[in-house]
Amino acid sequence: MSAPLLEQCRQVAQAAKDASRVLALTAGRRREEALDAIADALLQLSAQVLEANAKDVASSRAAGVAEARVDRLLLTEKRITAMAAGIRKVASLPDPVGEVIEGGVRPNGLRVSKIRVPLGVVFFVYESRPNVTTDAAALCLKSGNAVILRGGSEARYSNAAIIAAVSEGLAKTGLPAACVATAPSLEREAVDHILGFGDLVDLAIPRGGEELIRRVAAAAKMPVLKHYKGVCHVYLDAAADPETAVRVVVNSKCQRPGVCNAAECLLVHADVAASLLPEVAAQLRSQGVELRGCDRTVALVPEARSATPDDFGREFLDLVMAVKVVDDIDGAMEHIRRYGTGHTECIVTKDWAQAQRFQREVDAAAVMVNVSTRFNDGGELGLGAEIGISTDKFHARGPCGLRELTTTKYLVLGDGQVRE
């Protein structure tokens, strides 16, 4: 008879903790080699991965899952090649472990340095896309952290096959298999058990829908790196350049509407609403976007539906956009304060003073000027890759890459100094 689930979960977490101690002391080159070995193993085992994936895809289709979601799940040779390339990309990033952040010599001769060290064990809870499995494993390993993965049940066979490849890569490099562990069961109960191990797991990262994230945050006894949702605004200022306005709004809304840094609401300065809004609306509609506007919007864009109060502050994650005409930048910032989620906010303007005010006064992880909101992303902002985006203010805010998966340690060297 197998041990009760709680005990199984604890064993997995304890093994990950033990592995994390080994991993934290490996040289960066060793972690790089492990990632390369994992990428190799993934390619070598691609037939098995595709076979496993076909089972998941068949189950999803049999269960009547929408084809768009099935496509998120689907793996192909090409996608597996991209996953392997992603692993190698992470491997090639600068090693955050041991990086000296601050330091110097104190007046009494103490030599002080503050360095980055791994957090320990990350519990990564995610949905759907199997490529996230290798992304998360690569980011955690590169930053010297062990990770416990818990993917969605719809990708169970795919994830198991991918993790088999990961284990093979780890074994080849002589690193403990528990560096990349998996939850012992896909039952929700197992997630709750692991979230209860505040002494063994150092960080939980939920990636998926808002419901999943809230559930993880509520149960976690350790810090959680998260954002609940991204209700991002684009504000077209009185001094907006019309062409930039169209480009930025359309890209922010349409380039990938289902993600957190896509814009959900358009704010337009009253002085330019008549001149700008019809053209912007026409371009959005030509991309299939449904508009839900305030009264002033509907007066200028008759095709827009009247927005309900619920449409503001809503994360549509779809080709739908709320539109509001505001009196001025204060009205825009007040709206953002009330309805924004502190994720990504953008102003389009040629006016230096307005741009400055907006960037100073808007409180969000990223505040953009004349740039699509879609750029609030670890890769785009220069982090190399990201494990998620945080809208919390503590530890890390915005896209989180390798550095954000570390904590710090003070090293103090002396020759017998004491305090007087």
Added chain:
Amino acid sequence: MSAPLLEQCRQVAQAAKDASRVLALTAGRRREEALDAIADALLQLSAQVLEANAKDVASSRAAGVAEARVDRLLLTEKRITAMAAGIRKVASLPDPVGEVIEGGVRPNGLRVSKIRVPLGVVFFVYESRPNVTTDAAALCLKSGNAVILRGGSEARYSNAAIIAAVSEGLAKTGLPAACVATAPSLEREAVDHILGFGDLVDLAIPRGGEELIRRVAAAAKMPVLKHYKGVCHVYLDAAADPETAVRVVVNSKCQRPGVCNAAECLLVHADVAASLLPEVAAQLRSQGVELRGCDRTVALVPEARSATPDDFGREFLDLVMAVKVVDDIDGAMEHIRRYGTGHTECIVTKDWAQAQRFQREVDAAAVMVNVSTRFNDGGELGLGAEIGISTDKFHARGPCGLRELTTTKYLVLGDGQVRE
């Protein structure tokens, strides 16, 4: 009839939140001027502060509080002058707000910078010493944060008089009084109410005994900057210099035994226990330290009491020290892993390889070589001042100064870039 306590608490927190928005946008010079005005007001109102303090001291004495604790509460002209000097010292530190941490130009021309911005509202819950009131207010104001203070009831009159001086300084500079707010009641319930406002308060900092900290951490709906206790070890390696060993151990234990970075346990390599331990023990005993040792210790130091299992991992906060002879550095690190609290750990050695191993492998906020544990302190490590020491790994670890009271914001400037 006054509003119910919950409502009063919410009003205080909301006012602090509103004030924090004003404060976050003030120039650094303005915050400096406010701190100078507060220091001036404190000196001008020192007679009132002393009078209020006399009432607190009288109450404590009447309640039979030990004279050592009464002394912690006691203010004098000299102590008030030191408090004012402390405020000016914080005023003179570099402004963390707006500091550019990282940045650059992306290949597509986006200009990205990551800057420090204030967290918002800090809820600071503390015990006893009234000087902590001005320390906390100064650190929060300097870093652009509003603060809600909740001091101990034993210092109620002193704190009220000090906060009256703070308010006068704020008023003189034209900053909202709610930048430094106080809990509307000293009832424990008020603390719990405020800890429930995850939407209004951005960070809770408890400073005091372990019980207080655990209570705050359990109730807080926002992040908590904390350490429960500091069980710090000094390990005397086989290659320890005898004179350094004595100096470091005695200072770590005795210089101020009641604080978190004082050493609580001495570990000695078996090879040098016979030659080192008697002298170290004699020096500790001459300072009045009671030793509680393992069997091997007692064999070498007959005056030592036999340690109970509870004596290891215990925070004595007093002139008591646990002592254990270990077989080697692995034994020392294993003991630290088991009993340490990740606060401050020290090795005394002349052996480069042992020092390196210890600093690499010991997982703590600060790992020292040949230096008193007492140096793990914001002032001593170069932070200028500290609001507390964190043993958590998330956000900040170790002494927390002005920078640790900030979060970050990405500023992204472009000219119409969109994602392809």
